[in-house]
Amino acid sequence: MTTPSPIRVLIADDHPAMREGLAHAVSLEAGMQVAAQAGDGLEAVDLFREHRPNVTLIDLQMPRMNGIEAIAAIREIDRKAVIVVLTTYPGDARVMRALALGATSYLLKSSTTSEILSAIRSALDGRQVLGTDLRRDIATHAGSEQLTKRELSVLKLAAMGYGNREIGEALGVSEETIKSRIRSILGKLDASDRTHAVTLAIQRGFLEL
Structure with a gap:
């Protein structure tokens, strides 16, 4: 009986403590391992190209290239790339832009470790995960006219x-x-x-x- 391959996760966040904490949580989770860690969006794109992780966990506010731009660049490399946004910043327009560019899920950094790890697994299975507050925010502005x-x-x-x-x-x-x-x-x-x-x-x- 063969052992399933672990879920390889690329972690992109410009705060070392946050990045290392996430890496520690992923490394302790059964069936997961850290593929690579990036400190900015440009590095995230380069490391995605090199390591081809199963899931990319990415912040939005990063130097050199922000997360939105990095999502677009990663999806140019692989249209099937699985991306989970993990950020401090809510906002319906921001969430919808990330999802439109190809992010599977969108979480806030106030999420628990178990919620983040669960979202990684769900995203790999094609299931979208949005925090309750984010869903409420999107619903509040649903149907409103977008800025040109x-x-x-x-x-x-x-x-x-x-x-x-x-x-x-x-x-x-x-x-x-x-x-x-x-x-x-x-x-x-x-x-x-x-x-x-x-x-x-x-x-x-x-x-x-």
């Missing part, structure tokens, strides 16, 4: 403190066009003003600052 790329460009510059005229000059459009886009953004986010809109966009994951 042009509106996101306006919002990013607004977050940097640019006025309407400066935003218009930077994007090569009129100040009236910017005012129109701002009105659209406020309506979509149900925001009272542009500062409120920026705050909501960061919370929901439309903006990464």
Whole structure:
């Protein structure tokens, strides 16, 4: 009777203590082993290409290449790559973007070790795992209109403190066009003003600052 091959896990997180804690938990779990550890998104992509793990456990906020970009790059290497996001950052737009790029599951770092290990197994079996709060957040904004790329460009510059005229000059459009886009953004986010809109966009994951 042959012994099943262990689940090989690539762990990508820029915080050494978090990364080492996860590696320790995986190494103690029956039927799992650590394939490699990465300290940033670019290293995660390189190590995925080298080791071809069964599951990649990845943070979103990392240097050199963030987790969202790394997910996209890993999926370019292997469209069947199994990826579990483990991050501090919630937000329906952030979660949906990660899932759209190919992440199987999305967990917050407040999850217990057993929940994380269970999610790794579930993801390998093709089952999606989302925290209760994340599912509730997605449900709350289900059906709401998404911000367009042009509106996101306006919002990013607004977050940097640019006025309407400066935003218009930077994007090569009129100040009236910017005012129109701002009105659209406020309506979509149900925001009272542009500062409120920026705050909501960061919370929901439309903006990464």
